[in-house]
Amino acid sequence: MSLIVQKYGGSSVASAEKIMNVARRIVQAREQDNQVVVVVSAMGDTTDELLELANKVSDSPSARELDVLLSTGEVVSSTLLAMGLKSLGASAISLTGAQAGIRTDNSYSRARIMNIDPKRLRKEIKKGNIVIVAGFQGINEEMDTTTLGRGGSDTTAVALAASLKADRCEICTDVEGVFTADPRIVSQARKLDEAGYEEMLEMSTYGAKVMHPRAVELGQLFSIPILVTSSFSNTSGTLIHGGITVEGRNKVTGIAHDLNVAKITVVGVPDKPGIAATIFEKLATAGISVDTIVQNASIENITDLTFTIAKNDLGPAMQIVKPAALEIGARDYVSDSDVGKVSIIGTGIQNTPGFAAKMFTALSREGINIMLISTSEIRITCIIKEEKVKDAVRALHRAFELEQAQK
Amino acid sequence: MSLIVQKYGGSSVASAEKIMNVARRIVQAREQDNQVVVVVSAMGDTTDELLELANKVSDSPSARELDVLLSTGEVVSSTLLAMGLKSLGASAISLTGAQAGIRTDNSYSRARIMNIDPKRLRKEIKKGNIVIVAGFQGINEEMDTTTLGRGGSDTTAVALAASLKADRCEICTDVEGVFTADPRIVSQARKLDEAGYEEMLEMSTYGAKVMHPRAVELGQLFSIPILVTSSFSNTSGTLIHGGITVEGRNKVTGIAHDLNVAKITVVGVPDKPGIAATIFEKLATAGISVDTIVQNASIENITDLTFTIAKNDLGPAMQIVKPAALEIGARDYVSDSDVGKVSIIGTGIQNTPGFAAKMFTALSREGINIMLISTSEIRITCIIKEEKVKDAVRALHRAFELEQAQK
Numbered sequence: 001m002s003l004i005v006q007k008y009g010g011s012s013v014a015s016a017e018k019i020m021n022v023a024r025r026i027v028q029a030r031e032q033d034n035q036v037v038v039v040v041s042a043m044g045d046t047t048d049e050l051l052e053l054a055n056k057v058s059d060s061p062s063a064r065e066l067d068v069l070l071s072t073g074e075v076v077s078s079t080l081l082a083m084g085l086k087s088l089g090a091s092a093i094s095l096t097g098a099q100a101g102i103r104t105d106n107s108y109s110r111a112r113i114m115n116i117d118p119k120r121l122r123k124e125i126k127k128g129n130i131v132i133v134a135g136f137q138g139i140n141e142e143m144d145t146t147t148l149g150r151g152g153s154d155t156t157a158v159a160l161a162a163s164l165k166a167d168r169c170e171i172c173t174d175v176e177g178v179f180t181a182d183p184r185i186v187s188q189a190r191k192l193d194e195a196g197y198e199e200m201l202e203m204s205t206y207g208a209k210v211m212h213p214r215a216v217e218l219g220q221l222f223s224i225p226i227l228v229t230s231s232f233s234n235t236s237g238t239l240i241h242g243g244i245t246v247e248g249r250n251k252v253t254g255i256a257h258d259l260n261v262a263k264i265t266v267v268g269v270p271d272k273p274g275i276a277a278t279i280f281e282k283l284a285t286a287g288i289s290v291d292t293i294v295q296n297a298s299i300e301n302i303t304d305l306t307f308t309i310a311k312n313d314l315g316p317a318m319q320i321v322k323p324a325a326l327e328i329g330a331r332d333y334v335s336d337s338d339v340g341k342v343s344i345i346g347t348g349i350q351n352t353p354g355f356a357a358k359m360f361t362a363l364s365r366e367g368i369n370i371m372l373i374s375t376s377e378i379r380i381t382c383i384i385k386e387e388k389v390k391d392a393v394r395a396l397h398r399a400f401e402l403e404q405a406q407k
Numbered sequence: 408m409s410l411i412v413q414k415y416g417g418s419s420v421a422s423a424e425k426i427m428n429v430a431r432r433i434v435q436a437r438e439q440d441n442q443v444v445v446v447v448s449a450m451g452d453t454t455d456e457l458l459e460l461a462n463k464v465s466d467s468p469s470a471r472e473l474d475v476l477l478s479t480g481e482v483v484s485s486t487l488l489a490m491g492l493k494s495l496g497a498s499a500i501s502l503t504g505a506q507a508g509i510r511t512d513n514s515y516s517r518a519r520i521m522n523i524d525p526k527r528l529r530k531e532i533k534k535g536n537i538v539i540v541a542g543f544q545g546i547n548e549e550m551d552t553t554t555l556g557r558g559g560s561d562t563t564a565v566a567l568a569a570s571l572k573a574d575r576c577e578i579c580t581d582v583e584g585v586f587t588a589d590p591r592i593v594s595q596a597r598k599l600d601e602a603g604y605e606e607m608l609e610m611s612t613y614g615a616k617v618m619h620p621r622a623v624e625l626g627q628l629f630s631i632p633i634l635v636t637s638s639f640s641n642t643s644g645t646l647i648h649g650g651i652t653v654e655g656r657n658k659v660t661g662i663a664h665d666l667n668v669a670k671i672t673v674v675g676v677p678d679k680p681g682i683a684a685t686i687f688e689k690l691a692t693a694g695i696s697v698d699t700i701v702q703n704a705s706i707e708n709i710t711d712l713t714f715t716i717a718k719n720d721l722g723p724a725m726q727i728v729k730p731a732a733l734e735i736g737a738r739d740y741v742s743d744s745d746v747g748k749v750s751i752i753g754t755g756i757q758n759t760p761g762f763a764a765k766m767f768t769a770l771s772r773e774g775i776n777i778m779l780i781s782t783s784e785i786r787i788t789c790i791i792k793e794e795k796v797k798d799a800v801r802a803l804h805r806a807f808e809l810e811q812a813q814k
Contacts, residue, residue: 016484020464057423057490059494060494062490062493066486068491083472085470087465143527305558
């Protein structure tokens with residue numbers, strides 16, 4: 001008998017009818033002689049509706065109260081799913097994050113899981129119950145509810161799978177798996193049968209929305225095989241695991257893109273130690289994540305510092321950059337919200353120079369100008385004009401022949 | 408400095424605007440140098456909406472899951488109220504029933520409070536916080552959420568007031584207090600400045616909707632003065648307390664009525680010990696509350712047994728009465744859902760025969776036939792045709808001159 005953790009996102013449980021679909025899917029898994037633990041997100045737009053209510057009573061809602069408020073969304077869907085399962089004759093019980101033993105730190109709205117006490121979970125599994133856990137939430141030392149922030153339910157699912165030593169974690173979503181590129185942009189995009197943790201991590205960090213990078217990281221850390229699959233059809237999905245041999249696979253796996261990007265350049269920065277730190281520390285304190293950072297080669301000890309952030313962080317970021325630029329004696333600062341990112345991802349990319357050349361050539365043939373480049377062992381990312389991103393994805397998908405199955 | 412527990416019902420927190428009104432009202436109480444603990448119900452129709460969702464996924468939703476589901480309604484309103492208070496500059500924190508230390512038995516959907524551990528509550532009060540507690544809910548030995556059933560938030564408020572030894576419990580609602588009769592029926596109905604626990608208990612048990620009898624009983628048990636008052640205006644309300652001298656007040660306090668009544672008569676019952684018990688035990692097991700019971704004087708050891716129940720219990724009750732009547736050898740059974748109750752309530756009523764005569768005369772002058780009569784020390788109730796109930800309330804209000812202030 002295998003133990004499977006399944007996670008269903010908000011769009012999979014958006015109505016009573018969809019909840020019953022999910023319930024039937026879970027019963028199938030149970031009937032195939034599996035023990036099943038299920039993690040659910042809040043129904044459809046519930047979280048946004050609750051946020052709207054909060055913003056009506058307060059300009060800056062208390063983080064503690066907001067977490068308790070938002071956590072009710074997942075409690076509602078978990079109880080409805082348990083009821084639905086019982087109406088199909090299955091044994092099921094819902095548990096809140098707290099009841100499932102998910103202990104977090106005190107960072108409201110972006111809590112990290114510190115540890116999981118699976119006592120109650122194990123007890124309910126032993127009783128033969130399908131256990132439905134409210135995703136996205138935990139409890140801190142004060143016994144106050146916390147939420148895990150973006151990708152929270154994915155993280156709950158993988159963390160529970162790790163804690164229970166589950167055989168597999170299934171991320172059940174509204175797409176059929178991980179694709180070589182976004183199928184809405186590239187019609188020949190191909191579903192991947194498998195991917196390595198590192199590849200998936202880069203894919204999700206650099207724009208593939210199918211799974212949150214934080215959950216992928218956790219899966220890698222605890223070696224939990226993760227199956228990304230559809231809640232609605234019975235296709236095979238994409239298995240993310242660690243058993244893929246890196247040496248034998250110097251191939252591009254997929255193209256990721258991200259339109260939620262803005263670029264800031266601080267011009268004429270004195271090239272002295274600690275200068276970059278001044279700016280980035282202030283941004284970090286304000287909770288703004290900085291992505292690609294490029295510093296030009298210094299000419300006469302003066303350099304330009306360029307970095308990218310999420311588009312909706314641009315306003316607050318400029319509030320910080322303006323005085324900071326003054327403070328460090330920079331000549332000027334400019335921002336550009338009209339940019340996007342396109343990345344090729346695959347094992348062994350950095351050790352195979354041909355990939356970079358092929359990427360730059362493909363983009364140049366489309367008349368696409370590259371503003372910035374950043375690389376990792378298994379990824380090359382170009383910052384380009386936002387309006388060119390879709391063309392770039394299509395051109396790269398063609399150039400690397402991703403429509404053809406790889407061996 | 409006084410400690411006050413305030414309770415706000417669902418209609419008082421039905422929207423963000425109403426929540427802000429309540430928040431301002433609480434701040435006023437706080438500024439008058441009071442420590443304030445607040446109990447809230449779910450916003451407006453939230454509970455009904457959640458029930459509807461549950462009924463869509465299950466014909467008979469699991470009681471445990473239903474309690475967890477419904478409890479989220481009060482969690483939502485409590486967090487929004489805490490946020491609203493903070494946006495007004497007040498220190499506030501919300502607690503769930505579990506966090507407020509409310510321990511109940513295991514009877515889902517109608518749990519009884521077993522005890523309250525006010526440790527966390529006291530800690531938050533000491534910090535200077537206005538503490539908002541989600542009403543209607545507690546936690547059982549398994550650490551599973553339970554709900555308290557009808558009148559749950561009233562009960563939470565009075566129980567917390569008792570546990571914290573509060574100076575007063577305020578039930579803040581959409582009416583200005585307790586009236587001599589329903590003002591929608593009797594335009595001259597007068598607000599009572601005060602009432603005794605017993606009177607209030609009879610009033611609420613026999614139809615006055617303003618407060619749940621269970622909470623009144625608890626107030627009496629722990630001698631908690633209860634102020635029933637408006638959430639929306641600053642009128643003085645009705646103070647329910649135990650300091651009213653019974654001997655000096657042989658007066659009718661008010662007229663209560665109830666349209667939610669059905670009557671069942673089992674005809675030709677052998678008058679032997681244990682016969683009535685057979686029927687009532689079966690009804691009790693099914694969770695059906697039997698109210699007025701009348702057994703006619705036995706003629707040749709054959710009697711008729713008549714009792715009343717809530718109108719919506721009639722269907723399930725007849726399913727039980729039919730076979731039970733057969734079992735005990737009764738001749739027939741009849742039911743009537745077209746009945747209602749009208750009661751006069753006041754201290755010393757039973758010891759003053761004039762009241763009963765005056766009541767029956769007033770009803771007879773209106774041409775109202777009395778089907779059944781039941782009495783307590785401070786109440787006389789008549790079961791009459793449902794269509795006559797409003798006329799009866801008006802006639803009795805006039806006959807006992809309740810429009811005039813009593814000394």
